[in-house]
Structure formats: C-alpha cells, structure tokens
Amino acid sequence: MNGLDPSLYQDPETAGPPIIRFNPRYLEDVRSGAKTRTTRFRDPAQLGPARLVFESDPEVVLPAEVTGIRHCLVSDLTDQDAQAEGLTTATELREGLKGHYPDLAGTDEVDVITFQINDKTGAV
Numbered sequence: 001m002n003g004l005d006p007s008l009y010q011d012p013e014t015a016g017p018p019i020i021r022f023n024p025r026y027l028e029d030v031r032s033g034a035k036t037r038t039t040r041f042r043d044p045a046q047l048g049p050a051r052l053v054f055e056s057d058p059e060v061v062l063p064a065e066v067t068g069i070r071h072c073l074v075s076d077l078t079d080q081d082a083q084a085e086g087l088t089t090a091t092e093l094r095e096g097l098k099g100h101y102p103d104l105a106g107t108d109e110v111d112v113i114t115f116q117i118n119d120k121t122g123a124v
Helices: 024-032 079-084 088-100
Strands: 019-021 038-041 048-054 060-073 111-119
Touching: 019 111, 024 048, 024 060, 038 079, 048 111, 079 088
Parallel strands: 019 048
Antiparallel strands: 038 111, 048 060, 060 111
C-alpha cells in the first residue's frame, strides 16, 4: 500500500462536537460564567454538545452545551443579551459586534447562542 489510508484519518474539526471559536480575551468571562451567550453573524450553531475553542497559544478547549439559539435582527438585541455576554447595554453589544463584523447592519439577522460550560477547568 502506498501512502496513508484516508479512511483512517479523523479531521479534528469534524471529529467530536461542533466547534464555536472565541477570541482568547473572552476565556475568563466564559470560565467564570459572566459570559453565557455569544452573538454570531453567518456562523451557525446547533443545540447540544459543543467545544468552545479559544484561539490562544496554546489553544484552550472547553466542553459545553448549547442550550438555546435565538434568531433576531441586530436592531432587536436587548440589554439582557448584552448582560449575558458580560456587557451592560444592547448599544454596547452592537458596537462590539461591529468590531468582529464591520459590515454588520441593524437589519442583519444574527444568532444569539446560549451555552453552559460542562467543565470549568478546560483542556489544552
């Protein structure tokens, strides 16, 4: 046999629960429970088990459960959404989202993803 058998290789991106990627600056807020939601634009999630991956060096992965997904317009985000993300107001949340998604408009639909951590220690 020449080469590797591709059927024996598991892509780490597709093996196991789906991945939700985070900037490492959110790690402590997620671990502490100050951040229990994330708002995403054109980045779908699904209910059930997930891996929260913090893109640091080394990468940190927290096992989690996505417990809710709400579709809404950016303009319909609430202060409650902001507070679950560790912020204060919906205006602050919308401004923060513009940092991640510069072309985001108030009429765009986003997914508000609610999650809970299954293990607060995290794995490297």
